[in-house]
Amino acid sequence: MSFADRIGTANELIWSIPLIALCLLAGLYFSVRTGFLQVRHIPDMLNQLKKGEKSEDGTSSFQSLMMSLAGRVGMGNIGGVATAIAFGGPGAVFWMWTSAFLGAATSFIECTLGQIYKEKDPDTGEYRGGPAYYFEKAYKHKARGLSLAYGILFAIVTIIAMSFFLPGVQANGMASAIDNAWGIPTWVTAIGLVILLGFIVIGGVKRIAHFAVIVVPAMALLYVLIAVIVFFVNFTEIPRVFGLIFGSAFGVQPVFGAILGLAVKWGVQRGIYSNEAGQGTGPHAAAAAEVSHPAKQGFAQSFAVYIDTLFVCSATAFIIISTGMFNTFSGEAWPGEAIYEGNGGLSTDVEPGPGFVQQGLDSVFPGAGPTFIAIVLSFFVFTTIVAYYYMAETNLNYLTRKMENRLAARAMQRALQALVLVSVAYGAVTTAGxxxxxxxxxxxxxxxxxIIGILFLQGPALKALKDYRQQKRQGVDPQFDPRKLGIENATFWEVRADKQLQGGTGGEPSAKQLDRD
Structure with missing residues (x-):
């Protein structure tokens, strides 16, 4: 069995029906448990982004959101949507929307947990947190060995995924788009990308936040605006676009009936890949934010899911479907026989990915489509890889934070940076599949x-949501004291609450104060 075959077998095993069901049912369950906060708390989401706090050690909610979007908005929003339509039909878009709506509640739970159990980096003073941290600390007082082992397992898996598995997809999409637009060889793009990333990844969370807060909103807004222009140019195509999406989502149209299951699979799979709700990436950026109550950042991160899928992914879907520049293939193989060809005349030789979107835009703006997508995707990919590195570094920090030999910990960090750069170089020149x-x-x-972990650990996040709502009803700015809610091992917030009671500013506790954790 070849290496590619082994990858395919492992992929099919992991992304089988049980994981698809787990993602959707967990999102539905959290939606019900939180009273559909993804609708009820939209004003709180917007308010937090506008008025969020920040400090020398923590980013603002808006910066944290941009860091999170830097990881979410990338190849998945362009190439991911194209592959979903190619192998699941236009109906996959509906299931992407569904996974985003339900996933917003899942994102709230995981990101609120990330805030509750965050720590302060002893070397840099920056806030650190994520699933590894909350898995270890949530039940530390009851099952220390099991919780610690689960946290370590998640950290190891995340380091491997974020430093080796995922960067290559982004680099491949960027290199492919640049090759399509300007004929620049993929190896040239690989070298340039590695050099640029080398300057960024050594700067820490502050530099990542500063970079992301400038680049991400500008590129995302520009991309959505272009899609809006396409929307008006192809205004008469709107009924057909939505007819294809909803009709094929439920197998109403005979041609897509045979791949109904694939529409669900690819829609959810690419939806999670893009918006990352439940994947465990959002809590890393959420933990870096300075807020007075964990639920506040949970709301901000829920909104990130909407931005990613309902805005950016939808923009891609409309460009592709309204221009007819797509093909849907039988089964999950390409090249292969197309069971449906869009009315744009796209050759079946065009590989599913950025090429669909480039050709779609080119049909509206002749000569400009490939170039525009190459530029936008380059920015999206670059910020995404930077965010991947930050998450890998955070989990490495989790594993090494108590090492007495800090030089060894720094050496491991340098090795991690090298692995990310190698993955990017390899991904840029390998095949898309x-x-x-x-x-x-x-x-x-x-x-x-x-997802399995937060189904067991959801209690503290739900308590935080209830506490937030009670304080809002009292007309006060919510402040968090975990001891009042029976939440244990949230040492950061305990020290912060004590400081407030002593007449302090309520700011962040020092690393020395947190040593007792």
Whole structure:
């Protein structure tokens, strides 16, 4: 069995029906448990982004959101949507929307947990947190050995996924788009990308936040605006677009009936790949934020799911479907026989990915489509890889934070940086199928561990939501004291609450104060 075959087999095993069901049912369950906060708390989401706090050690909610979007908005929003339509039909878009709506509640749970159990980096003073941290600390007082082992397992899987499996997908999409637009060889793109990333990844969370807060909103807004222009140019195509999406989502149209299951699979799989709800990536950026109550950042991160899928992914879907520049293939193989060809005349020789979107835009803006997508995707990919590195570094920090030999910990960090750069170089020059296969394995492995974990650890997040709502009804700015809610091992917040009671500013506790954790 070849390496590619092994990747395909592992991918099919991980992304089988049980994981698809787990993602959807967990999102539905959390939606019900939180009273559909993804609708009820939209004003709180927007308010937090506008008025969020920040400090020398923590980013603002908006910066944290941009860091999170830097990891979410990438190849999945362009190439991922194209592959979903190619192998699941237009109906896959509906299931992407569904996974985003339900996933917003899942994102709230995981990101609120990330805030509750965050720590302060002893070397940099920056806030650190994520699934590994909350898996270890949530039940530390009851099952220390099991919780610690689960946290370590998640950290190891995340380091491998974020430093080796996932960066290659992004680099491959960027190199492919640049080659399509300007004929630049993929190896040239690989060298340039590695050099640029080398300057960024050594700067820490502050530099990542500063970079992301400038680049991400500008590129995402520009991309959505272009899609809006296409929307008006192809205004008469709107009924057909939505007819194809909803009709094929439920197998109403005979041609797509045979791949109804694939529409669900590819829609959810690419939806999770893009918006990352439940994957466990959002809590890393959420923990870096300075807020007075964990639920506040949970709301901000829920909104990130909407931005990613309902805005950016939908923009891609409309460009592709309204221009007819797509083909849907039988089974899950390409090249292969197309069971449906869009009315744009796209050759079946065009590989599913950025090429669909480039050709779609080119049909509206002749000569400009490939170039525009190459530029936008380059920015999306670059910020995504930077965010991947930050998450890998955070989990490495989790494993090494108590090492007395800090030089050894720094050496491991340098090795991690080198691995990310090697993965980027390899991904840029390998085939798209191999790159996507590795990426899907990384996403699926993290999702399995994280969703199962938060189903057991949801209690503190739900208590935080209830506490937030009670304080809002009292007309005060919510402040968090975990001891009042019976939440244990949230040492950061305990020290912060004590400081407030002593007449302090309520700011962040020092690393020395947190030593007792």
């Amino acid at each position: 191999a790159a996507w296969g590795l990426g899907d394995i990384g996403v699926g492995s993290m999702a399995w561990l994280n």
